[in-house]
Amino acid sequence: MxxxxxxxxxxxxxxxxxxxxxxxxxxxxxxxxxxxxxxLLVALQKHAFIEQNLDSRDYRLGTGFLHLARVRESTFPMASVIEPILRKLTQQTEEAAHASLSSGVETDLLTIGVSASTRAIRVHVQDDEKLPLHATASGCAYLAFSSEERYQTLVKGSLTSYTQETICDLQKFRTHVDGAFAKGYAVSNQTLEEGAFGIAAPFFDALGQPSGAVAIASPVSRMDDEREALFAQLVVNAAIEISKSLGGKVSDAFLLANKERIK
Amino acid sequence: MxxxxxxxxxxxxxxxxxxxxxxxxxxxxxxxxxxxxxxLLVALQKHAFIEQNLDSRDYRLGTGFLHLARVRESTFPMASVIEPILRKLTQQTEEAAHASLSSGVETDLLTIGVSASTRAIRVHVQDDEKLPLHATASGCAYLAFSSEERYQTLVKGSLTSYTQETICDLQKFRTHVDGAFAKGYAVSNQTLEEGAFGIAAPFFDALGQPSGAVAIASPVSRMDDEREALFAQLVVNAAIEISKSLGGKVSDAFLLANKERIK
Structure with missing residues (x-):
């Protein structure tokens, strides 16, 4: 295969x-x-997964995904379940909120929902952003509550540096993730983009394994301890709501670490 | 491959x-x-194109499509270009409007947009309906303006019967499609579902080949010659608008056959 x-x-x-x-x-x-x-491209093109720009002869994604995404969403709505929860986070914080999913094998999370900040100075989150696990709050939150086996599969080799703050040392990163596990949520302080602060919590599948993460992204200039505590509480509760809406089972470790925060 | x-x-x-x-x-x-x-399923699962129901062990489409559909739509918006055009058709007719795409190789068109009728008695169009080419107005409209080669590839063998009205004879179907070519649009009178009348026109890609069709679906009880003429005009103009919005080139044969209808 x-x-x-x-x-x-x-x-x-x-x-x-x-x-x-x-x-x-x-x-x-x-x-x-x-x-x-x-x-490979010819085979994919046959089923409309790839199409060709008729002028430049370059390739691009085809329309086949539109249909399959509709089938998937009409039977197991995920993006549409998550969307109102993200909107609520933005209403409560005035900051960008986003949700992303893991494929279980790739070292990025894929964004599946974004709610833009309402403020002039804001963190802009791309509609289809890929979030490197080791450089984002979403990635750390996801890894912190993943099985050891999955952690070992996903975190190895050399970790790409995005800013001066990106943690690229495997041992230091492990300590950072363990800290997120103990706290119950993850933060990233300018590890992917200078000036951007992220705070995230994982949501869970039916087996109690994280399937993705929900996050709030704020300019670091607006962050302080009080806001971190508030955002942590909001994002943890949003993660629980998403897990439940998707038929997931929130892990006991997550519930325990956040017992003060759960409303 | x-x-x-x-x-x-x-x-x-x-x-x-x-x-x-x-x-x-x-x-x-x-x-x-x-x-x-x-x-194959294991390979697809690895990339989140397939996932397994953890209880029943049955397979279903994965979340990988959500991301790729977002990439596709954010760079080449098609569903979102078509949506307001469908809504306008429904406002003008009070009937269901829908758009569908061909993969170029399958004998169905895949629905990529639906605008529901506002009336109590209505044709319900499924969000992800597959439209068999030979049994729908959309399919006939698509075939009528396709190349002879594509027609021969897509229309052969035995044609499935859905109602007593479905045209299953290859020769009769050819005559029906030639009629649609001459008129400039296609109709289907209860050929897929009893009681449902369809009227459709193709939209075109950059090479002037049809890539899909836009249609209005009405209960047959509300149809008469006057409404057919009105709906034909609306759907032909919608097809031209869609073609242009997607960077397509409307075929001369289509323009010629519809010259009285184009606004």
């Missing part, structure tokens, strides 16, 4: 920043030879 | 009617042996 794996990897190379990619570039990014890449 | 093809076929077996499917049933539907089906 290596072929399917390669095809899926090709699809995941597209992003809002790079919505159209040429054949050579795709082959290089996916580390597959050009002929193989072309064959 | 047969493997990729099989994996994509598996994904397309899921629908609102059948959102969760067990392994044996999936293998049977896809006509792949069980071991092979399981391997």
């Amino acid at each position: 290596q072929t399917v794996d390669k095809a899926m990897r090709l699809l995941n190379l597209f992003s809002t920043e790079q919505p159209e990619i040429g054949l050579s570039e795709l082959a290089r990014m996916a580390n597959i030879d050009k002929a193989g890449t072309r064959r | 047969q493997t990729v093809d099989k994996a994509m076929r598996l994904l397309n077996l899921f629908s609102t009617e059948q959102p969760e499917i067990g392994l044996s049933e999936l293998a049977r539907m896809a006509n792949i042996d069980k071991a092979g089906t399981r391997r």
Whole structure:
């Protein structure tokens, strides 16, 4: 099934920043030879998962996802369950709120919902942002309540540096994540972007494993201990609400760590 | 790339009617042996395109689509371009309006937008309906302005009967489609569902080939020649608007056949 794996990897190379990619570039990014890449693209194109820009001959994601996303959402609404909860967080904080999901194998979380801040100076969260696990509050919150096995799978090798604050040392990062586990929520102070402060809590699947995280992102200039305490409480309760709405089972460790915060 | 093809076929077996499917049933539907089906599912699961119901062990579409659909829509908005045009059609007619897309290889069009009728007696269009080409106005409109080659690829073998009115004879169907080409739009009188009347026009891609169709669906009891003429005019102009919004080139044959209707 290596072929399917390669095809899926090709699809995941597209992003809002790079919505159209040429054949050579795709082959290089996916580390597959050009002929193989072309064959995969033709197979994906047949089912409308990939389409070609008729002028430039570059490739882009096709319309097949629109349909499958509709099927998925109409039967297991997730984005639409999460959306009002994010809106409420923004009403309560005037800051950006966002939710993201893990695939269980990738080292990024994928944003599936964003509610923009109402203030002039704000953290802008992209609609389809990828959140590196080790550099975001969402990632730390997710990892803190994941199984040891999953942690070991997802956190290894060299950790990319995004700012001077990104924790790139595996041992230091582990300590940071353990701290999030003890507190019951995670913070990130400018580890992904200078000036941005994140505070996040994980939501859980039916087995009590985190499936993603919900977060509030604020300019660091507006943060202090009092706001951190308030945001922590709001985000923890939002995470519990999301877990329950999606039929998930909130882990006992999470409930215990947050027992003072749960309303 | 047969493997990729099989994996994509598996994904397309899921629908609102059948959102969760067990392994044996999936293998049977896809006509792949069980071991092979399981391997494909594991590969798809790894990238969150498939997930498993933890109780029943049945499979369902994963959350991977939510992200890729967001990337696609944020860079090439299609659903969101089409939505207000459908809403306007419903305002003008009080009937359901919907838009659907072709993958270019499947014999169904996939619904990507629906605007519900405002009347008590209405045609209900499912959010993720699959429209068989030969049994719907959308399908006929799409085929009428497609290349001969595409027509031959998509219309062959035995045509499924849905009602007593479904045209299942290849020769008769060809005549029906030629009629739609001459008129500039297509109608279907209870060919998919008893009591439902459809009227549709294709929209076009940058090469002047149809990529899908926009349609109005009304109870047949409310239809007469006058309403057909009005709906034809509205749907043809909506199709042109959609084509232009998506950077498409409306085919000359379509413009010519509809020259009296274009506003």
